[in-house]
Amino acid sequence: MIEPFALSADSTLMFREASEAGAVVRRQIDRNRPAMAALGERLRALRPTAVSTLARGSSDNATTFGRYLIETQAGVLTGSASPSIASVYDAAPAMAGTVMIAISQSGRSPDLVAAAEAAKARGALLIALVNDETSPLFAIADIAIPLCAGPERSVAATKSFVASLSALLHLIAEWTQAPAIAAALDALPDALDRAWALDWSAALPMLEGASSFYVVGRGHGYGIAQEAALKIKETCGLHAEAFSAAEVRHGPMALVENGFPVLLLGQSDESLDSVSALAAEFGVRNAALMTAGLPDGTSGLKLPVLTADPLIQPILLIESFYRLANALSVARGRDPDRPPHLAKVTETL
Numbered sequence: 001m002i003e004p005f006a007l008s009a010d011s012t013l014m015f016r017e018a019s020e021a022g023a024v025v026r027r028q029i030d031r032n033r034p035a036m037a038a039l040g041e042r043l044r045a046l047r048p049t050a051v052s053t054l055a056r057g058s059s060d061n062a063t064t065f066g067r068y069l070i071e072t073q074a075g076v077l078t079g080s081a082s083p084s085i086a087s088v089y090d091a092a093p094a095m096a097g098t099v100m101i102a103i104s105q106s107g108r109s110p111d112l113v114a115a116a117e118a119a120k121a122r123g124a125l126l127i128a129l130v131n132d133e134t135s136p137l138f139a140i141a142d143i144a145i146p147l148c149a150g151p152e153r154s155v156a157a158t159k160s161f162v163a164s165l166s167a168l169l170h171l172i173a174e175w176t177q178a179p180a181i182a183a184a185l186d187a188l189p190d191a192l193d194r195a196w197a198l199d200w201s202a203a204l205p206m207l208e209g210a211s212s213f214y215v216v217g218r219g220h221g222y223g224i225a226q227e228a229a230l231k232i233k234e235t236c237g238l239h240a241e242a243f244s245a246a247e248v249r250h251g252p253m254a255l256v257e258n259g260f261p262v263l264l265l266g267q268s269d270e271s272l273d274s275v276s277a278l279a280a281e282f283g284v285r286n287a288a289l290m291t292a293g294l295p296d297g298t299s300g301l302k303l304p305v306l307t308a309d310p311l312i313q314p315i316l317l318i319e320s321f322y323r324l325a326n327a328l329s330v331a332r333g334r335d336p337d338r339p340p341h342l343a344k345v346t347e348t349l
Helices: 013-018 021-046 058-075 109-123 134-138 159-176 179-196 202-208 218-238 270-283 313-331
Strands: 050-054 078-081 098-102 127-131 145-146 214-217 239-244 259-263 288-290
Touching: 013 313, 021 159, 050 109, 050 179, 058 078, 058 098, 058 159, 058 218, 098 109, 098 239, 098 259, 109 127, 109 134, 109 179, 127 134, 127 159, 127 270, 134 145, 134 214, 145 214, 159 179, 159 313, 179 313, 202 259, 202 313, 214 270, 218 239, 218 259, 218 313, 259 270, 270 288, 288 313
Parallel strands: 050 078, 050 098, 098 127, 127 145, 214 239, 214 259, 259 288
Antiparallel strands: none
16 A cells, blocks of 8 residues: 655755755855955946846845845845846847846756846846856856855755845945944844744644735845745745735735735834734735734734844745745645746756
């Protein structure tokens, strides 16, 4: 008789790899200090007119985090480049005086490599944040920064996503030479270890039988909401969408009623009031509301979080969320390491 397929939540590759994020970031910061210091000096000398980001999937969610940091901390206009401009349409805009930041775990997707090459040929300074140091993207970059996540065998990216966020934060710290950002970066590895230990399992009953799910954030926390929704789709077979606290009011709110699950993510900066204000609106619609990082007294299931600098708070939230997503996947009878129809390296053309 064949035994039925079964996993325990703490036996998955996703669990093991996500738990390594603190060690990964600690290793990454130590290794990259000289390279990041040199990169910061080069960016200050260049004074770029704009920054373009290039990525797909989880890496593209990391660029959302980076865009808010670059615009708020360095004051430079930042936007996302479409890889298909180069790979499909064989075109590229003029990019003299600009920077392109390409982020990839594998560094091997043909459309990303083509777009990066085109940007470099059109005058951009090409910075690549890549986990695979033998990859084509790492090789062609003007400045290549290793993510130092090590092998990641689960299809669902976790520690490499966190490594992308920490690399972006490190880049901003050196570019701006802001002591507060440097201090937040140095506090991040130990804080990640503590964030992983937090128990968000109280949210499982609200999500185990769900068919749809909203994750809402704002500012640099919006990229974390995007990543959380993506991980739920990948690992749990549950339709999930991410929205900013501003955009969710423009249409998507109409779907929320009668136990529709919503997770509000906040960090203690200027965006917090707008995210917190949504809790009452979702409550009126009888949403199954969960919150993380919102003030005491906010309605909904309050998930445990660490008190931390708002620059790193969203990174800590996604680390705690990964543990929940892994447990939810197993509870729904799925294998988070091997989602159907997905591969570790997506070679988009």
